[in-house]
Amino acid sequence: MSILINKDTKVICQGITGGAGTFHTRGCRDYGSQMVGGVTPGKGGQDVDGIPVFDTVMDAVESTGANATMIFVPAPFTADAILEAVDAGISTIAAITEGVPVLDMVRVYEIIQDTNSTLIGPNCPGLITPGECKIGIMPGYIHTPGTVGIMSRSGTLTYEAVWQTSNVGLGQSTCVGLGGDPIVGTSFIDLFKLYQADDDTEAIMMIGEIGGTAEEEAAAYVAEHVTKPVAAFIAGRTAPPGKRMGHAGAIISGGKGTAAEKIKALEEAGIEVAESPADMGAALQRAIANHSA
Amino acid sequence: MKIHEFQAKELFAQAGVAVLANRVVTTPEQAAAAFTELGGNIAVVKAQIHAGGRGKGTTKERPEQHGVQLVHSAEQAQEVAEALLGNTLVTIQTGPEGKLVNQLLVEEGCDIARELYLGIVLDRATKMPVMMCSTEGGMEIEKVAEETPELIFKEHFDPYFGLQGYQVRKLCSKLGITGSSIRSADKFMRTLCKLYVQLDCSLAEINPLVVTGGGDLIALDAKMSFDSNAIFRQHAIGNYRDLSEEEPTEIRAAEADLSYIKLDGNIACLVNGAGLAMSTMDIIKLHGGEPANFLDVGGGANKDQVTEAFRILLSDSNVKAVLVNIFGGIARCSTIAEAIVAASKEVGFEVPLVVRLEGTEVDEGRRILEESDVDIITATDLTDAATKVCAAISA
Numbered sequence: 001m002s003i004l005i006n007k008d009t010k011v012i013c014q015g016i017t018g019g020a021g022t023f024h025t026r027g028c029r030d031y032g033s034q035m036v037g038g039v040t041p042g043k044g045g046q047d048v049d050g051i052p053v054f055d056t057v058m059d060a061v062e063s064t065g066a067n068a069t070m071i072f073v074p075a076p077f078t079a080d081a082i083l084e085a086v087d088a089g090i091s092t093i094a095a096i097t098e099g100v101p102v103l104d105m106v107r108v109y110e111i112i113q114d115t116n117s118t119l120i121g122p123n124c125p126g127l128i129t130p131g132e133c134k135i136g137i138m139p140g141y142i143h144t145p146g147t148v149g150i151m152s153r154s155g156t157l158t159y160e161a162v163w164q165t166s167n168v169g170l171g172q173s174t175c176v177g178l179g180g181d182p183i184v185g186t187s188f189i190d191l192f193k194l195y196q197a198d199d200d201t202e203a204i205m206m207i208g209e210i211g212g213t214a215e216e217e218a219a220a221y222v223a224e225h226v227t228k229p230v231a232a233f234i235a236g237r238t239a240p241p242g243k244r245m246g247h248a249g250a251i252i253s254g255g256k257g258t259a260a261e262k263i264k265a266l267e268e269a270g271i272e273v274a275e276s277p278a279d280m281g282a283a284l285q286r287a288i289a290n291h292s293a
Numbered sequence: 294m295k296i297h298e299f300q301a302k303e304l305f306a307q308a309g310v311a312v313l314a315n316r317v318v319t320t321p322e323q324a325a326a327a328f329t330e331l332g333g334n335i336a337v338v339k340a341q342i343h344a345g346g347r348g349k350g351t352t353k354e355r356p357e358q359h360g361v362q363l364v365h366s367a368e369q370a371q372e373v374a375e376a377l378l379g380n381t382l383v384t385i386q387t388g389p390e391g392k393l394v395n396q397l398l399v400e401e402g403c404d405i406a407r408e409l410y411l412g413i414v415l416d417r418a419t420k421m422p423v424m425m426c427s428t429e430g431g432m433e434i435e436k437v438a439e440e441t442p443e444l445i446f447k448e449h450f451d452p453y454f455g456l457q458g459y460q461v462r463k464l465c466s467k468l469g470i471t472g473s474s475i476r477s478a479d480k481f482m483r484t485l486c487k488l489y490v491q492l493d494c495s496l497a498e499i500n501p502l503v504v505t506g507g508g509d510l511i512a513l514d515a516k517m518s519f520d521s522n523a524i525f526r527q528h529a530i531g532n533y534r535d536l537s538e539e540e541p542t543e544i545r546a547a548e549a550d551l552s553y554i555k556l557d558g559n560i561a562c563l564v565n566g567a568g569l570a571m572s573t574m575d576i577i578k579l580h581g582g583e584p585a586n587f588l589d590v591g592g593g594a595n596k597d598q599v600t601e602a603f604r605i606l607l608s609d610s611n612v613k614a615v616l617v618n619i620f621g622g623i624a625r626c627s628t629i630a631e632a633i634v635a636a637s638k639e640v641g642f643e644v645p646l647v648v649r650l651e652g653t654e655v656d657e658g659r660r661i662l663e664e665s666d667v668d669i670i671t672a673t674d675l676t677d678a679a680t681k682v683c684a685a686i687s688a
Contacts, residue, residue, distance in 0.1 A: 101523035109420045139622050154568020156620045212417040235571040238578045246552040246567025246589040277572035278675035
């Protein structure tokens with residue numbers, strides 16, 4: 001088992017005929033994902049490497065039975081693309097696009113709450129169940145099938161964590177990049193619920209960063225509801241207040257959202273916090289050892 | 294994206310949010326004329342820079358001169374303008390280097406009965422915009438939030454329905470706004486919320502918001518910033534951008550599509566991905582070093598962009614060593630390696646260069662570096678990289 005996606009997941013790409021869409025559709029197909037179609041309005045009937053292109057997500061779902069989508073459409077149209085996927089009944093939506101206006105996401109987030117769709121992102125690397133299905137832009141080869149669930153607000157830092165867990169002999173069940181924006185579709189808490197319920201996930205690694213209070217909320221949730229070993233890392237200890245560290249969401253404002261506050265909340269919840277980004281794999285091993293002790 | 298107070302007040306006035314009569318000036322003579330035109334016996338001269346704390350802030354050149362001053366005559370307005378224009382204002386938000394004052398706002402005085410606080414931001418926890426008000430106007434709101442959080446009142450609103458009338462009445466009740474002032478507050482608050490949504494703001498803040506002796510609400514100050522992701526549909530706001538307020542190297546980086554923030558340390562870093570870039574700064578600090586910058590070259594960076602990134606890093610004279618940390622995903626190690634070689638030929642690395650490569654096309658990247666004649670300290674992982682770069686500057 002795994003969470004959200006597995007070998008049976010049928011994936012389409014919205015924005016498949018664009019440069020990034022085509023490139024990563026190939027990458028996912030080569031990894032072994034079932035890429036069953038793509039959507040570009042006005043280009044229905046064409047194909048990309050034999051993968052059929054449709055005008056609408058509804059058409060793609062009817063013809064292919066797709067239940068997941070990877071969105072690469074430009075930022076001004078991303079909210080609309082997400083809502084189209086929701087309307088077509090897609091259950092897992094990964095919005096890779098960076099630069100979506102935050103007020104668009106306020107509206108999308110509100111609508112999506114009343115549906116059965118799960119939105120990952122925007123501004124995220126996507127998600128992967130190693131050896132089964134990759135939906136996104138991460139390098140597939142660093143992953144190893146295994147038992148650690150990894151979730152993160154940052155892309156390359158996730159790769160670092162994946163690499164370190166693979167190196168200490170722990171593979172991954174499913175890795176999810178939540179996205180670096182102030183409002184994203186899925187939170188750490190949403191995924192803690194799924195990882196806790198997943199029999200194949202034996203330990204959980206959470207990678208947060210400065211800004212917002214998502215990590216503090218997750219810590220409170222873990223203390224109450226999560227029985228599996230949990231390790232965490234928070235990026236941005238040394239970031240100065242008021243400066244946006246690349247991600248729109250990574251900013252300390254009004255003295256809130258500092259790494260120190262987050263680390264304190266995590267430690268109080270019994271989570272093993274990695275001191276250094278080089279220590280993520282080791283922190284996870286410590287969390288597992290403490291748990292079985 | 295930030296704008297000036299006078300620009301925010303222009304937007305307020307256009308939308309129907311009450312502000313006082315004012316003039317923007319760039320010379321002392323204009324300041325004197327503005328005082329006369331406004332016609333009162335008192336006016337306020339306010340330095341226009343992209344930072345708060347101006348009232349308490351003082352100029353480097355003349356420490357007795359504050360960034361916001363009351364004047365009682367045209368002559369006095371001219372004197373104050375002379376003292377501020379062309380000088381550097383240092384406030385708690387500018388850092389010790391301060392900001393150059395190029396423009397002033399001269400504004401008429403008003404009869405202040407009470408000073409309140411009002412701000413609109415996005416509440417990330419509830420994923421909705423929230424209007425926050427407080428009776429403690431004129432104070433630093435962070436301080437109020439920490440010391441007396443019970444004096445801050447909040448109402449969330451749906452961007453598409455806006456702030457509702459009953460929410461305004463609730464806030465009025467808590468703020469002690471009564472009688473005919475409630476009607477003034479209704480127009481003021483609801484118009485401001487509408488403006489926040491219409492213009493894709495990330496912050497709209499008025500501190501202080503005054504209630505006049507006549508019971509009207511007026512924005513005595515105005516601070517707005519905007520979601521830079523939405524500027525594509527806010528052309529008018531894009532035109533308000535003041536490049537002289539921004540760090541020149543940051544503008545240059547933005548033009549090359551690089552995400553760069555200048556910091557005060559001496560170890561430059563070049564990293565792919567925002568999270569990894571922040572973590573690289575963290576691990577440098579853990580090993581006793583000080584990062585000179587945050588730099589995310591992004592996933593799709595080509596050789597030219599990365600070479601430009603090196604130019605920007607090396608233009609900082611504080612830099613004593615460079616750390617390159619790449620975990621290739623979409624970004625390829627080979628591209629980075631080629632850029633290192635190109636930058637070495639063009640600008641030359643006069644300081645130690647530590648390189649850690651991992652991920653996509655790592656073997657090719659390492660081969661390119663080995664075959665070049667660039668002097669490189671190779672690191673195998675994050676800890677190794679941080680240790681070596683910190684050792685390099687103390688050597």
